[in-house]
Amino acid sequence: MIAVLGLVVGIVAGLFLEPTVPIWLQPYLPIAVVAALDAVFGGFRALLDGIFDDKVFVVSFVANVLVAALIVYLGDQLGVGSQLSTGVVVVLGIRIFSNAAAIRRRLFQA
Amino acid sequence: MSLLTNLMNNSLDEGYAEAAARRPTSAAPRDWRKHSWLLLAGLLAVGLLLSTAAAQAHDRASSTAEAGAALIQEIQARTTSNDTLENSLERERAEVTESRRNALRLTSEGTALAARLATLEVVTGASPVTGPALVVHLTDAPPSDDTGADVDPRTGDAADGRVTDRDLQTIVNEVWASGAEAVAVNGQRLTALSAIRSAGDAILVDFRPLSPPYDIVGVGDASAMRASFVEGFGGSYLQALRDYGIGYSLSTKRSARLAESSGVMLRYAGVPAGTETHR
Numbered sequence: 001m002i003a004v005l006g007l008v009v010g011i012v013a014g015l016f017l018e019p020t021v022p023i024w025l026q027p028y029l030p031i032a033v034v035a036a037l038d039a040v041f042g043g044f045r046a047l048l049d050g051i052f053d054d055k056v057f058v059v060s061f062v063a064n065v066l067v068a069a070l071i072v073y074l075g076d077q078l079g080v081g082s083q084l085s086t087g088v089v090v091v092l093g094i095r096i097f098s099n100a101a102a103i104r105r106r107l108f109q110a
Numbered sequence: 111m112s113l114l115t116n117l118m119n120n121s122l123d124e125g126y127a128e129a130a131a132r133r134p135t136s137a138a139p140r141d142w143r144k145h146s147w148l149l150l151a152g153l154l155a156v157g158l159l160l161s162t163a164a165a166q167a168h169d170r171a172s173s174t175a176e177a178g179a180a181l182i183q184e185i186q187a188r189t190t191s192n193d194t195l196e197n198s199l200e201r202e203r204a205e206v207t208e209s210r211r212n213a214l215r216l217t218s219e220g221t222a223l224a225a226r227l228a229t230l231e232v233v234t235g236a237s238p239v240t241g242p243a244l245v246v247h248l249t250d251a252p253p254s255d256d257t258g259a260d261v262d263p264r265t266g267d268a269a270d271g272r273v274t275d276r277d278l279q280t281i282v283n284e285v286w287a288s289g290a291e292a293v294a295v296n297g298q299r300l301t302a303l304s305a306i307r308s309a310g311d312a313i314l315v316d317f318r319p320l321s322p323p324y325d326i327v328g329v330g331d332a333s334a335m336r337a338s339f340v341e342g343f344g345g346s347y348l349q350a351l352r353d354y355g356i357g358y359s360l361s362t363k364r365s366a367r368l369a370e371s372s373g374v375m376l377r378y379a380g381v382p383a384g385t386e387t388h389r
Contacts, residue, residue, distance in 0.1 A: 006150040010157020018165050019158075026166065033163045036156050042123045049122075051130040058152035060123045065159070091117065098121035
């Protein structure tokens with residue numbers, strides 16, 4: 001229960017407070033969102049598998065976001081930012097898809 | 111391929127499995143449902159990130175739309191003020207013409223000058239003209255079915271059936287050659303200094319874009335002009351255009367009025383020094 005509460009409070013706070021994102025951080029926001037979604041889907045699947053662990057979830061979320069942002073930052077510095085962004089999105093996208101498929105199989109038995 | 115297979119099969123973070131393995135099987139799984147401040151903080155961060163990104167994307171979209179609307183508004187305002195200026199220019203020109211005519215009427219020398227001026231104004235496009243006219247009407251070819259994906263944009267095959275600036279130049283020249291005293295394209299009076307050229311897809315006459323269809327109106331002895339135009343190069347050029355699907359029609363008008371050119375300006379004359387100018 002407390003988990004859902006945290007998610008809802010976070011979303012509401014973000015919508016109402018509208019925190020201003022510094023301009024240098026803005027390019028990494030979409031990548032961070034994809035990374036966060038990957039962590040969330042992974043956590044949900046683990047929950048359904050019965051092996052959910054809050055510490056693993058939080059650490060994987062933070063690490064995912066940071067590593068994804070770091071890769072894109074590195075790419076920007078090297079001049080291959082858009083290609084590396086594509087790479088990150090492809091890898092995380094595949095993971096999100098297969099995790100979502102596993103969740104679907106478990107929930108609907110199909 | 112092994113990379114992709116690996117990605118597909120091990121989509122779940124291995125940390126979960128390892129954490130589960132570390133736990134002694136006898137011990138009850140840690141009850142994260144009850145109170146895990148860590149989980150709360152983590153999900154709070156996730157929610158904050160998602161909603162911030164959404165707000166950001168929404169902001170960006172609306173600011174783009176706002177900028178576009180502001181630009182459109184400015185364009186419309188400038189166009190309106192341009193029109194106002196043009197109207198007042200026209201009024202003042204008419205005033206000048208009127209007072210000049212009044213001044214010239216006083217002497218016989220002046221009357222001769224006025225007559226010469228009237229002829230020159232017609233030839234240079236500085237005054238409107240009325241009279242019988244030959245009208246050449248040109249339309250772009252209707253878009254063919256196969257334009258689209260299989261047309262290479264670099265070779266420009268899609269522009270095959272379109273009237274180009276070259277076509278307009280040729281036909282305008284032929285209309286002049288067949289005896290027109292004044293010519294206008296889509297209402298734009300041509301002078302000796304007018305330019306017909308293209309910028310991108312649009313044809314410009316004196317830097318004003320035209321939109322199809324195109325009407326080339328030449329004022330003069332309409333029936334003689336028509337005969338001369340059809341027999342000359344103009345007629346065969348129109349025939350050639352038809353091969354590209356460009357439609358044309360020739361007609362004569364009993365009376366057409368061509369406005370004066372808006373591009374006429376003083377090039378060498380200036381206000382004498384010491385003369386009071388009033389605005």
